[in-house]
Amino acid sequence: MPELRKDPVTGRWVIISTARGKRPSDFKPDATPVPDSGNCPFCYGNESMTPAEICAVRRDGSAPNTPGWSVRVVPNKFPSLGIDDHLIKKGVGMYDLMSGFGAHEVIIETPDHHRPVDQLSLSEIKDILTIYQNRVEDLHRDIRFRYILIFRNEGRESGASLYHPHSQLIATPVTPKRVKEELMGAEAYYKTKERCVFCDMINQEKDSQQRIVYENDHFISFCPFASRFPFELCLLPKNHEPDFYASRQRIDDMALALKMTMEKLHTALNRPQYNFIIHSAPNLFPRRGYWHTIRDDYHWHFEIMPRLTRVAGFEWGTGFYINPTAPEDAAKFLREVIVHA
Amino acid sequence: MPELRKDPVTGRWVIISTARGKRPSDFKPDATPVPDSGNCPFCYGNESMTPAEICAVRRDGSAPNTPGWSVRVVPNKFPSLGIDDHLIKKGVGMYDLMSGFGAHEVIIETPDHHRPVDQLSLSEIKDILTIYQNRVEDLHRDIRFRYILIFRNEGRESGASLYHPHSQLIATPVTPKRVKEELMGAEAYYKTKERCVFCDMINQEKDSQQRIVYENDHFISFCPFASRFPFELCLLPKNHEPDFYASRQRIDDMALALKMTMEKLHTALNRPQYNFIIHSAPNLFPRRGYWHTIRDDYHWHFEIMPRLTRVAGFEWGTGFYINPTAPEDAAKFLREVIVHA
Numbered sequence: 291m292p293e294l295r296k297d298p299v300t301g302r303w304v305i306i307s308t309a310r311g312k313r314p315s316d317f318k319p320d321a322t323p324v325p326d327s328g329n330c331p332f333c334y335g336n337e338s339m340t341p342a343e344i345c346a347v348r349r350d351g352s353a354p355n356t357p358g359w360s361v362r363v364v365p366n367k368f369p370s371l372g373i374d375d376h377l378i379k380k381g382v383g384m385y386d387l388m389s390g391f392g393a394h395e396v397i398i399e400t401p402d403h404h405r406p407v408d409q410l411s412l413s414e415i416k417d418i419l420t421i422y423q424n425r426v427e428d429l430h431r432d433i434r435f436r437y438i439l440i441f442r443n444e445g446r447e448s449g450a451s452l453y454h455p456h457s458q459l460i461a462t463p464v465t466p467k468r469v470k471e472e473l474m475g476a477e478a479y480y481k482t483k484e485r486c487v488f489c490d491m492i493n494q495e496k497d498s499q500q501r502i503v504y505e506n507d508h509f510i511s512f513c514p515f516a517s518r519f520p521f522e523l524c525l526l527p528k529n530h531e532p533d534f535y536a537s538r539q540r541i542d543d544m545a546l547a548l549k550m551t552m553e554k555l556h557t558a559l560n561r562p563q564y565n566f567i568i569h570s571a572p573n574l575f576p577r578r579g580y581w582h583t584i585r586d587d588y589h590w591h592f593e594i595m596p597r598l599t600r601v602a603g604f605e606w607g608t609g610f611y612i613n614p615t616a617p618e619d620a621a622k623f624l625r626e627v628i629v630h631a
Numbered sequence: 632m633p634e635l636r637k638d639p640v641t642g643r644w645v646i647i648s649t650a651r652g653k654r655p656s657d658f659k660p661d662a663t664p665v666p667d668s669g670n671c672p673f674c675y676g677n678e679s680m681t682p683a684e685i686c687a688v689r690r691d692g693s694a695p696n697t698p699g700w701s702v703r704v705v706p707n708k709f710p711s712l713g714i715d716d717h718l719i720k721k722g723v724g725m726y727d728l729m730s731g732f733g734a735h736e737v738i739i740e741t742p743d744h745h746r747p748v749d750q751l752s753l754s755e756i757k758d759i760l761t762i763y764q765n766r767v768e769d770l771h772r773d774i775r776f777r778y779i780l781i782f783r784n785e786g787r788e789s790g791a792s793l794y795h796p797h798s799q800l801i802a803t804p805v806t807p808k809r810v811k812e813e814l815m816g817a818e819a820y821y822k823t824k825e826r827c828v829f830c831d832m833i834n835q836e837k838d839s840q841q842r843i844v845y846e847n848d849h850f851i852s853f854c855p856f857a858s859r860f861p862f863e864l865c866l867l868p869k870n871h872e873p874d875f876y877a878s879r880q881r882i883d884d885m886a887l888a889l890k891m892t893m894e895k896l897h898t899a900l901n902r903p904q905y906n907f908i909i910h911s912a913p914n915l916f917p918r919r920g921y922w923h924t925i926r927d928d929y930h931w932h933f934e935i936m937p938r939l940t941r942v943a944g945f946e947w948g949t950g951f952y953i954n955p956t957a958p959e960d961a962a963k964f965l966r967e968v969i970v971h972a
Contacts, residue, residue, distance in 0.1 A: 566944065
């Protein structure tokens with residue numbers, strides 16, 4: 291019998307409908323073909339093909355915009371938002387318009403064109419996560435930005451246009467709708483319970499064990515109760531932390547949890563295409579000293595969404611999602627995959 | 632310069648970013664391959680492969696579940712929601728669960744496996760729209776249903792699993808989130824202006840002419856100001872009508888507007904894959920006599936969404952959409968395509 295499950299944060303309903311019999315083993319997509327690295331703007335020696343770098347990890351002391359880096363951050367050559375634009379708001383008749391002010395950066399995760407993220411070493415993943423945090427910290431200083439989203443598109447189905455391993459960052463002048471929904475849901479929950487909804491979820495997941503995929507001292511990953519997609523994953527700190535940037539001291543466990551979770555996913559499903567995003571508390575206050583406030587009601591997290599099914603008319607029309615794989619089955623399948631750090 | 636545009640109904644922001652230079656002519660997807668009709672459950676002679684039919688257009692007086700029909704409605708063989716389940720609501724720890732009560736039907740639009748909808752005659756399209764309205768009218772009688780969505784997935788990218796031309800209907804026990812957002816937005820607008828936001832949009836579109844694609848006496852189609860996707864279209868009655876079911880007397884113009892708009896889209900973009908949905912006022916009241924209330928604040932419409940770009944991490948993480956084609960350019964392109972009814 292299909293089930294409707296409600297996401298406790300956003301209130302979004304999901305239909306878990308296994309009638310079509312999609313079992314975890316039905317999702318073995320062909321491995322994505324590896325395009326040639328011929329003229330890739332993210333490879334060594336092609337640094338001049340990107341806009342000038344913003345920062346990089348360069349342990350060999352090499353000069354900016356030359357080879358020698360292990361992680362490199364550059365402005366997106368085709369930015370969806372432009373940092374040079376002024377923030378202008380105006381009406382067009384009954385419609386509202388804003389200039390496309392914002393930042394759009396690319397984090398090139400490795401110089402190796404052919405090295406998917408699940409094959410990176412722990413220290414390489416730590417470097418990438420540290421760079422994420424540095425960029426967020428830097429951009430937080432510009433109070434015109436309300437929100438900074440880090441995300442990764444892997445594979446054509448997920449919207450990636452370049453094969454070379456990379457993630458992206460977009461800073462926006464408004465708090466995005468999806469984030470607002472989470473913030474409002476978490477706030478409403480906090481008002482009733484005086485507890486963080488994410489902390490409560492972690493406790494319930496630990497009690498039931500049914501949906502947990504991986505756990506270490508400070509991080510946990512599980513398939514959410516109301517997963518929208520087969521093998522959807524949530525990865526987050528076990529202690530209450532509103533802000534991704536604040537998780538610096540736990541970065542070893544964060545990198546390990548991300549590596550182990552992604553390796554399980556890649557092994558189980560033969561390297562599926564996926565998106566991941568980081569949701570963190572928005573830039574409501576300057577982040578320094580006196581103004582820095584801890585939010586009790588929000589908890590930062592990764593959302594990892596394999597692209598195994600397609601979003602169709604029903605989802606577009608309703609905002610419901612139909613998920614043909616029970617999260618309990620997906621989690622069991624992933625738990626049983628043995629991987630090594 | 633990229634622009635942020637706000638949807639006047641839902642408040643959703645869209646980034647119109649033409650930096651990557653996606654001009655209308657860049658979207659000429661390959662025509663979808665036509666799978667063989669060998670064992671298609673929607674073809675003549677295979678009526679026993681579907682569950683027993685709910686209704687059909689049979690001008691030759693042929694018996695149910697035999698050939699002779701021109702439009703045929705059957706329950707979905709793999710329903711996402713089941714009509715036989717009781718509506719049960721319960722908690723699972725902190726989580727909320729509901730039984731998957733609902734209806735899921737398939738409208739087989741033509742017996743011809745190889746006849747895409749844009750090639751159907753006006754009278755065939757009228758038959759399909761009439762069947763939609765009959766099904767909605769019938770299901771409205773069951774007060775357990777809060778909402779009935781009709782949608783169409785065309786092509787694999789759009790989520791279709793069968794090639795044979797068909798659309799679907801899902802009736803749900805809760806008003807879907809996306810519909811609620813529209814209802815709340817439209818209601819808020821009405822409270823301030825005492826006018827329907829959709830009627831105001833139609834007026835502004837008619838004044839500016841920039842985004843109009845097609846218009847006849849009673850229907851109009853245009854590319855919305857805050858289009859999420861390249862070549863997105865909205866098609867709706869020019870007079871205020873909250874309820875799709877109530878548009879019966881204007882069905883000739885509705886069929887003509889749908890045919891002309893879809894033909895323009897198919898000609899311009901070489902038969903793109905797409906989703907369409909019908910958004911109508913929900914089943915708040917029994918629809919007969921005394922209780923039948925006209926909503927002044929909602930206006931039913933088609934949303935037509937070609938699948939030319941992919942939804943990526945940024946969209947999933949923010950609820951923003953990045954659209955690489957200005958709706959004014961898309962509309963101009965479609966306006967200039969000459970088609971005949």
